[in-house]
Amino acid sequence: MPYSAEISRTNPSCILFLLDQSGSMQDDLPGEAGRKKADSLATVINRLLQNLVLKCAKSEGVRDYYHIGIIGYGGKVAPAFAGALAGREVVPISEIANSPARIEERSRKIDDGAGGLVNQTIKFPVWFDAVAKGGTPMCQALSTAERVLQGWLNQHPDCYPPIVINITDGESTDGNPEQPAQNLREMRSSDGPVLLFNIHISSTQSTPVEFPASPDELPDEYARVLFKLSSVLPDQMRGMAEQDGKRVHPGARGFVFNADMVSLINFLDIGTRVADSNLR
Amino acid sequence: MQIKSQVAWLPKAGNAPDEYEDAFWPEHDIACSAQAFSFAVADGATEASFSGIWARLLTRAWCRGWFGDKRIDQALPKLQQEWLQAVSTRPLPWYAQMKLEKGAFATLLGLHLRSTGDGRGAWHAMSVGDCLLVQVRDGRLLRSFPLDDDTQFTSNPRLIGSRPELVGNAKQARLSTSGEWSAGDRFYLLSDAIAAWTLREAGKGAEPWDLLDTTLQEGDFPLFIRHLRSRQEIRNDDVTVKRIELA
Numbered sequence: 001m002p003y004s005a006e007i008s009r010t011n012p013s014c015i016l017f018l019l020d021q022s023g024s025m026q027d028d029l030p031g032e033a034g035r036k037k038a039d040s041l042a043t044v045i046n047r048l049l050q051n052l053v054l055k056c057a058k059s060e061g062v063r064d065y066y067h068i069g070i071i072g073y074g075g076k077v078a079p080a081f082a083g084a085l086a087g088r089e090v091v092p093i094s095e096i097a098n099s100p101a102r103i104e105e106r107s108r109k110i111d112d113g114a115g116g117l118v119n120q121t122i123k124f125p126v127w128f129d130a131v132a133k134g135g136t137p138m139c140q141a142l143s144t145a146e147r148v149l150q151g152w153l154n155q156h157p158d159c160y161p162p163i164v165i166n167i168t169d170g171e172s173t174d175g176n177p178e179q180p181a182q183n184l185r186e187m188r189s190s191d192g193p194v195l196l197f198n199i200h201i202s203s204t205q206s207t208p209v210e211f212p213a214s215p216d217e218l219p220d221e222y223a224r225v226l227f228k229l230s231s232v233l234p235d236q237m238r239g240m241a242e243q244d245g246k247r248v249h250p251g252a253r254g255f256v257f258n259a260d261m262v263s264l265i266n267f268l269d270i271g272t273r274v275a276d277s278n279l280r
Numbered sequence: 281m282q283i284k285s286q287v288a289w290l291p292k293a294g295n296a297p298d299e300y301e302d303a304f305w306p307e308h309d310i311a312c313s314a315q316a317f318s319f320a321v322a323d324g325a326t327e328a329s330f331s332g333i334w335a336r337l338l339t340r341a342w343c344r345g346w347f348g349d350k351r352i353d354q355a356l357p358k359l360q361q362e363w364l365q366a367v368s369t370r371p372l373p374w375y376a377q378m379k380l381e382k383g384a385f386a387t388l389l390g391l392h393l394r395s396t397g398d399g400r401g402a403w404h405a406m407s408v409g410d411c412l413l414v415q416v417r418d419g420r421l422l423r424s425f426p427l428d429d430d431t432q433f434t435s436n437p438r439l440i441g442s443r444p445e446l447v448g449n450a451k452q453a454r455l456s457t458s459g460e461w462s463a464g465d466r467f468y469l470l471s472d473a474i475a476a477w478t479l480r481e482a483g484k485g486a487e488p489w490d491l492l493d494t495t496l497q498e499g500d501f502p503l504f505i506r507h508l509r510s511r512q513e514i515r516n517d518d519v520t521v522k523r524i525e526l527a
Contacts, residue, residue, distance in 0.1 A: 006294075006516070008294045009294070010294070050375075050378075053375045054375055054378060054379055054382075055327070057329060057375045057376060057379050058299070058329060059329050059330050059332070059333075059367075060298070060299070062375065097373070097375050098373065100374075103374060123374055123378070125374060
């Protein structure tokens, strides 16, 4: 059965993020003046990395169940870790844990238990900084992912298949991404094909379309292109999405169109949580 | 009553012995005569940090009688403090500190036996979560607690947490039961992976306790568990078996 490999320190899994850093990511999130898409995405990614570190952290240290890569694409296509990890394409989670670019103190409001709110200061490690400049060279990003994973799969041929998560707010500006996406999805480990998921961040206030099973559920041609780029959700992930209250039909793709930050976070949680039950 | 007990344990496949997060008390085999005796087994939650330490503190506390109704309100906060002190002995990296603040979690199963004379007695047990107590008489399953079917095991058992605000949850999650014992009875305290296998085998009409006894006697428990794992008859997880025989 595919997508059933155990993930362990000797057989880690790889998660690769492809993050749109084009100029339009400077725009505000729809309906949220002052909150830029790029900044919100950076917060979401940094929080996700923190959660992955905590998931792997044990009493003796951080177990390298995952190796993670972040590739930004905008004015250039390049690895996007900041600080000591700058330039690194794929990094074991223990190194990520020990090398945040910085640890910020951020304030959040929490319930004071008496009907009010108080400010709480929390530590917020940062590995990735928001950038928003240039076009959307998605084809080059997908080809870069293919090259990176070729190296990864040579070293880990029996891994739980790598997961590539592409987050974009617009159309590719360097050609039709269907072929490079297909090349990526045709790569495989002994446990199954690489998974390519796509999340489109909305520029208008619209209802997200989550995990569509048919292109007919989508509002326009661009959405249907991204649909075609996306892998079908493995059964285990489909089960998790259903457990979270989503209606996810057989054949549903790992794809969200017109995502807001909430659906982005939920999707990323499902896309990376699958490994939990396989963690050894 | 004459009590003999043995314990066998194995960490999850792929983990080192010091990464084992179950716990048991007493921590050594027993052969003695006593009016009363307590045993406990606990299973630390993998997702939390320092759960093995927490599991151990819980088993020891049960055997000291700290989980009775009158004592638990003072006992749990004391244990939580003890845990925090044990894990705060050195400066920790940011992620370890964050994990510490979330606390540790574990299931707990405690058994208290007492003699009423003439090779008979009474017992009571307490459970939070899915460690299993099995009582066997004349080769037959007499009682299992708190579960009686292998389909009842889930990936979300109730847990006792090490954060102070979780004392109420622990009290709410406790299940208790009691029974009687006669000379010759065997009790097994099992952590969840081996517990599920035991109930499944019992459900098929087999006598898995005899197999457990044989492996304990012959000292080949690790081989036995590896065999079950290779045939996927048991989930890959820490395994603990505490066997008690009364005379």
